[in-house]
Amino acid sequence: MDPTESLSHTKWECKYHIIFVPKRRRKVMYGKLREHLGEVFKELAGHKESRILEGHLMPDHVHMLVMIPPKYAVSQVVGYMKGKSAIHLARVYGETKRNFTGQHFWARGYLVSTVGSDEHQIRTYIRNQEKEDERLEKLELWR
Numbered sequence: 084m085d086p087t088e089s090l091s092h093t094k095w096e097c098k099y100h101i102i103f104v105p106k107r108r109r110k111v112m113y114g115k116l117r118e119h120l121g122e123v124f125k126e127l128a129g130h131k132e133s134r135i136l137e138g139h140l141m142p143d144h145v146h147m148l149v150m151i152p153p154k155y156a157v158s159q160v161v162g163y164m165k166g167k168s169a170i171h172l173a174r175v176y177g178e179t180k181r182n183f184t185g186q187h188f189w190a191r192g193y194l195v196s197t198v199g200s201d202e203h204q205i206r207t208y209i210r211n212q213e214k215e216d217e218r219l220e221k222l223e224l225w226r
Contacts, residue, residue, distance in 0.1 A: 088152065095153050098136065098198035100205050101161060104144040106190045116176060120145075123171055127164045131155055137206045139213065146209045148198065157195050165189040 087094045117140045128135050128149060137148035151160050169188035198205055 088150070090152060090154065093153060096150075097153055098148060098150050098202060099157055100196045100198055100209075101147045101149055101157075101193060102144055102195075103161070103165060103193035104190045105188055116172070119175075120168065120172075123168050124164055127167050128160070130167075131160045131163055133160050137209045139209050141213055141216070146212060148202070148205055148209060161193050161195070165193070 087096045089095070120140055121138060124138065124145075124147070125135050131151070133149055133151045133155070135147050135149050139146045149160070151157055172188050
């Protein structure tokens with residue numbers, strides 16, 4: 084299978100590892116909110132012709148492996164996803180869960196790195212990070 088995508092005059096394979104956090108890094112990613120956000124992110128990525136290849140919502144941050152076409156800047160796609168998801172969360176959960184002010188759910192900024200030939204390692208890291216964090220927390224208890 085050809086790993087590249089194509090636009091009218093371009094063949095491309097642009098994959099990014101993206102991480103961002105909610106304001107004050109509150110652990111609000113549990114329950115319905117956590118399950119619901121995955122679908123919201125997938126839909127929003129589709130609006131920018133992007134695809135989430137791998138993703139995991141940690142209790143206090145989001146990890147994603149995203150394929151973004153070169154006609155969009157990474158900052159444009161991430162800003163769109165963070166902004167629209169915050170508005171959506173404010174509308175759906177705003178009355179019952181006021182853990183954020185207004186529609187400012189996400190902290191400013193994000194981390195992004197290009198994937199390149201390390202895609203398998205990054206996918207594995209995203210899938211297993213929650214288990215690894217739990218394992219490390221248990222080790223900390225014994226110190």
